[in-house]
Amino acid sequence: MRRIDHPLLSPSLGAARQLSSFHFGEAGRGEKVYIQAALHADELPGMLVAWQLKQHFAALEAAGRLNGEIVLVPMANPIGLDQTLLGYQLGRFEQGSGLNFNRHYPALADSVYAMVRTALGNDAAANVRLIRAELSRQLAELPVKNELASLRHTLHGLACDADVVLDLHCDARAALHLYTGTPLWPQCEPLARYLGAHATLLATESGDNPFDEACSQLWWQLAERAAADGLTVPIPPACLAVTVELRGQASVHPTLAERDADAIVAFLIHRGVIGGEVPPLPELLHPATPLAGSETLAAPHPGVVSFRVEPGATVTAGQPLVDIVDPLDDRVTTLASQYGGVVYAQENRHYATTGMELAKIATATAFKTGKLLSA
Numbered sequence: 001m002r003r004i005d006h007p008l009l010s011p012s013l014g015a016a017r018q019l020s021s022f023h024f025g026e027a028g029r030g031e032k033v034y035i036q037a038a039l040h041a042d043e044l045p046g047m048l049v050a051w052q053l054k055q056h057f058a059a060l061e062a063a064g065r066l067n068g069e070i071v072l073v074p075m076a077n078p079i080g081l082d083q084t085l086l087g088y089q090l091g092r093f094e095q096g097s098g099l100n101f102n103r104h105y106p107a108l109a110d111s112v113y114a115m116v117r118t119a120l121g122n123d124a125a126a127n128v129r130l131i132r133a134e135l136s137r138q139l140a141e142l143p144v145k146n147e148l149a150s151l152r153h154t155l156h157g158l159a160c161d162a163d164v165v166l167d168l169h170c171d172a173r174a175a176l177h178l179y180t181g182t183p184l185w186p187q188c189e190p191l192a193r194y195l196g197a198h199a200t201l202l203a204t205e206s207g208d209n210p211f212d213e214a215c216s217q218l219w220w221q222l223a224e225r226a227a228a229d230g231l232t233v234p235i236p237p238a239c240l241a242v243t244v245e246l247r248g249q250a251s252v253h254p255t256l257a258e259r260d261a262d263a264i265v266a267f268l269i270h271r272g273v274i275g276g277e278v279p280p281l282p283e284l285l286h287p288a289t290p291l292a293g294s295e296t297l298a299a300p301h302p303g304v305v306s307f308r309v310e311p312g313a314t315v316t317a318g319q320p321l322v323d324i325v326d327p328l329d330d331r332v333t334t335l336a337s338q339y340g341g342v343v344y345a346q347e348n349r350h351y352a353t354t355g356m357e358l359a360k361i362a363t364a365t366a367f368k369t370g371k372l373l374s375a
């Protein structure tokens with residue numbers, strides 16, 4: 001195991017933060033896996049999983065069982081981790097700018113395509129190497145203007161040439177679920193099985209460039225541009241990037257963390273990055289569904305909120321799910337899913353302001369367009 005500390009751009013006199021990455025195995029031999037936790041710094045289940053993974057990877061490396069390279073960033077956001085307001089941690093948005101730490105990563109498909117277009121050939125592996133080299137070069141040359149940009153730049157630089165990227169997050173209160181690119185589902189399905197995902201939400205474009213898409217989307221965008229140019233060159237979806245939502249913010253428990261770390265190790269054995277006997281694949285709990293079919297139940301008026309089902313419940317269209325009670329004007333509203341599906345996340349606060357999003361349901365019906373993720 002090798003530790004590298006990456007200093008971030010200093011935001012202010014006397015202030016300096018750094019990011020630490022831990023490297024296992026051998027770069028350039030076999031696949032590269034990149035795993036980070038707590039990019040949204042108030043989402044801590046992943047940090048505990050990452051620490052468990054660190055012990056696993058160190059032992060596996062010592063046993064000579066790594067067939068590739070693994071890069072682990074157990075704490076991906078030193079800026080957000082250090083933000084508190086009136087006793088509450090604020091880890092989703094940078095306090096100074098209001099920007100979401102998991103949005104606005106650079107989209108480089110056009111500029112990479114312009115540089116590699118004439119060099120692409122019939123060898124898929126050679127195309128992948130060419131594209132990764134150009135992507136890394138362009139990323140390294142991007143200007144970095146402040147501390148947040150420097151954090152994004154460092155994380156993206158560590159991950160951009162990986163075959164597998166796992167970004168460990170959680171929701172407010174949730175069942176384990178995944179977000180990934182639609183073309184990546186066949187590669188992602190074993191991960192969904194090992195982790196016991198209750199939902200996997202697929203999109204080719206979620207909106208606002210979250211980290212996983214910055215790593216994966218470029219590949220199918222390049223394939224589309226080549227096809228539009230009449231080039232018959234193979235460009236595979238060479239980065240399986242997945243946002244792994246490890247239940248809810250309070251789901252920080254050593255037993256859960258051990259189970260999730262074991263599942264990720266099992267997936268990496270299945271993938272061939274770790275040597276050993278492949279653990280049997282569990283049943284897939286639920287088929288993947290379109291992110292455009294994620295139904296959000298929002299409060300039509302303020303009130304006290306109670307939930308009738310737990311996250312992970314499979315519900316039918318019209319089934320009562322959430323009650324909102326206004327104790328002053330005696331308004332009582334019960335919300336139901338229009339389509340039915342799996343309730344994969346809920347709000348963890350029990351007072352709703354008007355319009356507040358209270359529950360999310362993975363449905364099989366793609367009914368939304370435009371930006372598909374919440375802010």
Ligand SMILES: [Zn+2]
Nearest residue numbers: 040043169170
């Ligand atoms: Zn998150």
